Amino acid sequence: MIAPLGRHVRQRMAQLHRWTGVLLIWLLFVIFLTGTLSFFRQELTQWMQPERPQGRELAQPEAALEHALPYLWQHASAASHWTIVLPGERSGLLDVSWRGAEGRGQAYLHPDTGEGVQVRDTRGGEFFYRFHFQLHYLPVLTARYLVGIAAMMMLLALISGVLTHKKILRDFFTFRWGKGQRSWLDAHNGFSVLALPFHLMITYTGLVTLMTLYVPWGMDKAFPEQEQRQQLIGEIFAFMPSTPSSGQVAALTSVPALVEQARASWQGAHVGRVQIAHPGDLSAKVLVEAQTGQADRLGISGHPPFMLFDGVTGELLKAKASRPAYDAYGTLLGLHLGRFADWPGRWLYALLGAAGCGMLATGMLLWTSKRRRKPGHSRVGLWLVERLNVATLAGFPVAVVALFWLNRLLPVEMTARAQWEIHGLFLVWLGMGIHALLRPLQSGWREQLGLAGLLLLGLPVLNLLTTDRGFPASLAAGDGVFIGFDLLSVLLALLMFRCARRRRGV
Amino acid sequence: MPAKVRFHLEPLLRTLFAILSAFLLTRWSSIAVLALPWAPEQAVLTGMLLAFAVFAATVIWVFWAASLRSACMGLLLPTLLLIYVCYGGGV
Numbered sequence: 344m345i346a347p348l349g350r351h352v353r354q355r356m357a358q359l360h361r362w363t364g365v366l367l368i369w370l371l372f373v374i375f376l377t378g379t380l381s382f383f384r385q386e387l388t389q390w391m392q393p394e395r396p397q398g399r400e401l402a403q404p405e406a407a408l409e410h411a412l413p414y415l416w417q418h419a420s421a422a423s424h425w426t427i428v429l430p431g432e433r434s435g436l437l438d439v440s441w442r443g444a445e446g447r448g449q450a451y452l453h454p455d456t457g458e459g460v461q462v463r464d465t466r467g468g469e470f471f472y473r474f475h476f477q478l479h480y481l482p483v484l485t486a487r488y489l490v491g492i493a494a495m496m497m498l499l500a501l502i503s504g505v506l507t508h509k510k511i512l513r514d515f516f517t518f519r520w521g522k523g524q525r526s527w528l529d530a531h532n533g534f535s536v537l538a539l540p541f542h543l544m545i546t547y548t549g550l551v552t553l554m555t556l557y558v559p560w561g562m563d564k565a566f567p568e569q570e571q572r573q574q575l576i577g578e579i580f581a582f583m584p585s586t587p588s589s590g591q592v593a594a595l596t597s598v599p600a601l602v603e604q605a606r607a608s609w610q611g612a613h614v615g616r617v618q619i620a621h622p623g624d625l626s627a628k629v630l631v632e633a634q635t636g637q638a639d640r641l642g643i644s645g646h647p648p649f650m651l652f653d654g655v656t657g658e659l660l661k662a663k664a665s666r667p668a669y670d671a672y673g674t675l676l677g678l679h680l681g682r683f684a685d686w687p688g689r690w691l692y693a694l695l696g697a698a699g700c701g702m703l704a705t706g707m708l709l710w711t712s713k714r715r716r717k718p719g720h721s722r723v724g725l726w727l728v729e730r731l732n733v734a735t736l737a738g739f740p741v742a743v744v745a746l747f748w749l750n751r752l753l754p755v756e757m758t759a760r761a762q763w764e765i766h767g768l769f770l771v772w773l774g775m776g777i778h779a780l781l782r783p784l785q786s787g788w789r790e791q792l793g794l795a796g797l798l799l800l801g802l803p804v805l806n807l808l809t810t811d812r813g814f815p816a817s818l819a820a821g822d823g824v825f826i827g828f829d830l831l832s833v834l835l836a837l838l839m840f841r842c843a844r845r846r847r848g849v
Numbered sequence: 850m851p852a853k854v855r856f857h858l859e860p861l862l863r864t865l866f867a868i869l870s871a872f873l874l875t876r877w878s879s880i881a882v883l884a885l886p887w888a889p890e891q892a893v894l895t896g897m898l899l900a901f902a903v904f905a906a907t908v909i910w911v912f913w914a915a916s917l918r919s920a921c922m923g924l925l926l927p928t929l930l931l932i933y934v935c936y937g938g939g940v
Contacts, residue, residue, distance in 0.1 A: 348859050352913055358860070359912045498905050503912070550901045558900040561879040564940065565889040575890050668894035675898065 356506040364500035365710050367493040369735040372703045374490060376739065378475035378545075379696030381468065382681055382689050385433040386824045388467030391750045393810040395462055396435040396453065397822045404429040404613050404634070405602050407437045410457030412598060415439055415622070419448060423588060425619040430454040431634055436462075464760040465750055476553065479765065484556075491550065491557050498546045504535060524716065527709040534702035541695040542702065548679035551672070578664040579673065581632045581649035583620050591625040596657040598629060604659075605631040605650045612640040615647065619654060627654025635682035643683040645676025686823070704736045730779045730787065737791035738775025740839075744798040745771040751809045789843050796839035803829040862917055870924055871907035877931035878903045883940045 349355045380387065389395055401407075411427045419425065422443035430437050437457075440449040451460045466473075473479075478486040518529045535542065555562060555576070566572045576582065602614050615634030621627045633647040641648060646669075651661040677683055681692045711729050746768040753760055753767075779787045806829065807813030817825035882896035883889060907924070914920035934940065 346860070347856050348863065348912075352915075355912045356909075359909075495901065495904065498901065499908055502905060502909055506909070506913075547901060551898060554897040554900065558875060558879050558897050560876050561882055561893045561896040564880050565883055565893050575893075578890070666888070666891055668891040668898070671898060672894050 353507055353509065356503045360500050360503040360507055361710065363496040363503065364706055367496055368703055368707050369731060370489070370493045371497055372700060372707075372735055373739050374475050374493065375696060375699045375703060376743070377471040378549075379693055379700065380743070381472040381475055382684075382692045382696065384468035384472045386468065386827070387471065388465075388469065389433075389435065389824045390828050391465045391467040391747070392462040393806075393812050394460060395451070396460070397820060398430070398432050398435040398824065400432045401430060401454065404431055404454070405599065405606070407452075407454045407457075408599050408602065408617070410452050410454070411437055411439050411617075414450065414452060414457065415441060415619075418450070419443070420623065421445055422448075423621055424583070425622060427617045427619075429613070429615055429617070429634070431613070431615070431636075433636070436460060463750075463755050464757075465764055466761050470746075470765060476549075479769070487553055487556060491553060494546055494549050498543075498550070501535075501539070501542055501546060505539070524709065524712040527705050527712055531702060531705040531709050534698045534705060538695045538698040538702075542699055544678055545696070545699070548675045551675045552679055577661075579646045579669050581616075581618075581630055581647070581651075581663070583618050583628060583630050584651075586620070586626055586628070588621045588624045589626040592623060593625040593627065593655045595619070595622050595627055595654055596629070596652070601629050601650075601652045601657060602631055605633070605648075608650075608662075609633050609648055610640040612637045612648075622654070625655060628652065628660070629654045635680075636685065638683040638685075641683075643677040644670065644673030645678075645680050645682070646673040707732055707736065729784055731776075733779040733784070733787040733791055734772075734776040737788060737795060738772055738779060741775050741791055741795045741798065742768045742772035744795060744802070747802055748798060748805065751805050792839050792843035796836045796843060799832045799836035799839060802832040859917065863911055863920070866917065866920065867908045867911035870911060870928075871904045874907050874924070874927065874931065875900050875904045877928075877935050880940060881931050881934040884934050 346358070349358060385398075389398060407429055408427065415422075415425050415427075419441035422441035422445070424442050426438075426440045428434070428438035435454070437452040437454045438449070439452060441447065451462055452458065453460055476487060476490050477483050478490065481489070518533065519525045550557060555572075562572060562575070566575060573582070577584075598617060598619070602617065605614060606612065613634045614631055616632045618630040618632075619627065620630075629652045630649060631652070632649040633641055635647055646663060648663045650659060650663075652659055681689065684692060711725065711732060714725050714728075746764055749764045749767040753763060757763065775791055778791065782790065803814055806825070812820075812822065812825050814826070814829045816822075817829070879896040879900045882892045882899075885892045885895075887895075910923060911920045914923055
């Protein structure tokens, strides 16, 4: 039976908070966790491909073009589309890829020598990034709608959560340790209020990232033709127009000269990506995009500036437009992605994201601990919810750490290796779900949190044994990504052990 | 409807009303922005950027109001206004 609505407005806000919060909270937790990891998307890829040379700030990343272009001419001259991702602080490799009638290809080149570097097959940090808005194994659109509904419920839970409080500041400064439900409430308030502007921002801007999917009506009305909509999107997002090849041979203009021209109009900001369509054809086009993360020169916009050139004459065909609504969109998107942030900024983002995970976890624990005290609630329902809590709040972190283990343990030459890393994550998660259903509640918490801790503590050791980039070596090389990963693993392991010990009688 | 049934149906009715009215107001407002004297692409994007605030505010209002009736009354004026702008030839 649904409880009647409260008479007082604060009661109704509390009810709205409870239900919008609880219904999809497990989904929100995995979205928040993987989204938080996505702030380190490129760093995680670096760790998961230890064959990559250490990323470093390059005075002239554009110089790597002199290796990329000859390579593409030699290996992919028949392809209709080339993409060159230049190296930088967050990626130690020059990444060239191509596609055309004969299929696709990709190669990683050393930025200094131009020699090919073999890296293991993995999705790296890209997996977490994709998962946090389109999940896995589900049709992409279905998953994106599901994530959108969850995000809207989160937004409603945040607003109604604030409105529930009579004295939000006093509640924020209250903490009652070891008092069961009271402590969960105080912890929940702490995590929520401490990072409230971040939670509101990240939820709202998250919805904005997929707004053309979620709220398309104005756009469909004003621009009924697909072409018109694409043109609008092409004003702000770097899109290579899909014009066919002319079949007439014409020499490709000097790409480095176009790159220099683009840099000159971006206050000297570095170029991150160059795409070339129909190289060597009369209809060739060159699309140059700025590298993200140069807030001092480019601001925080989530749409990095780009320039589209004619690939034969070198004429500038299009550049990113700047108008008020475009810029507002870019700013909101940029705030969500956080790509403008330097490394302290990324850590701040991650810390706030972790507070979000804490808010969701404590919210759920508060909900169950309240229901456990009240007689008359469905025992079977509560039993199941408590087990699913274990499987999600402890089991999913175990599965994520298992992905890192698999990344080091699966044989490098294995076929479909990248897919099996991910299948492995979900199999481990399934295993945690079964474990949670079979074990008594407290043992379930203790064992899964303890396992997460052990796996995390083992990661630096595993990395030391399976690669030549163990802690002493990365310390000597000043390799921030590997040092940070090892230290964070140990720190999170201690946190897991602490949680495992505290999960008694609550 | 007997008072007791109503009492227990109220949360369900409010929820359904909140979802439906929030969806419609969001949809209409994201079209009504086209009546603004701006370039269409500027209006369209502004409408989309604000759409989630319209949705959230509508749901909050429906639960904020003391009764379902007053929730309906509160949404009457914005609804009529948006319908007029969307379908009265303004867009």
